[in-house]
Amino acid sequence: MEQQQLKRCPIGVQTFEKVIEGNYLYIDKTEYIYRMAHGASNYYFLSRPRRFGKSLLVSTLHSYFAGKKELFRGLAIEKLENEWTEYPVLHFDMSRAKHVDKETLESMLSFQLSGYEQVYG
Template structure:
């Protein structure tokens, strides 16, 4: 009798596409992905400790909303989803912005925006980070004909090291607040917004304007 070979565990791998294509062990959570995507609210927030699988879930949502049907063969969502619409996805990983000052944080946010601006363009008048974010969402929606999906992994990462500092926290918090502020104004252009983090919103006061999350 031929012995069945066990699949490798994806230790340290947080990208859904890599897990599937390299045939790592994957515990199927795609039914929950479908329920989130088709729930009553298009704004979702997941607050959980480190090493909880938040980044993998965000990556799975990215593949799903990008219409990568081939990656979901044999999984629960394959029987649930019939349309597989390809939405424009803006995926921001804030874990890159740890241990930074104001200038470095703004530079890192600008770098992440610029990657998508190479695809959808950027008007000359959009200079500030919040204006660039708003412009990016609207242009992506207009050019593709589909509402935009915004995924923000570890939204609070730039602030965790300064949570108890009276000088640095307000400065960095204002940068992040301005960066996220278009998420409310751009509501008509948004299909789904998903954020992960360790701290609750009330602890950082970033989303005072975005109370629908």
């Protein structure tokens, strides 16, 4: 009888792409992402405590809206989604924006936005 190998826990891995490509343990909650994307509400407030998967959730949303279908192979959303439309995704890293004044924050956002202007025009 063949013994099934346990997957490694993604300690310190915060991106969906790295979790999937690295064959780490992933608890499939992609059905909820599909429901959010196709639900009736225009707004969602997602509150989670520290170290509770916010970055991984945002990264999963990024991969989904970027149309990276291959990453979702074998997950619930693969059976739910029919179109896999690719959208431009703007991800603003706010981790360095803690305790900064208004001008610094605007400068940081402008810098990040300029990168997207280069990509998307």
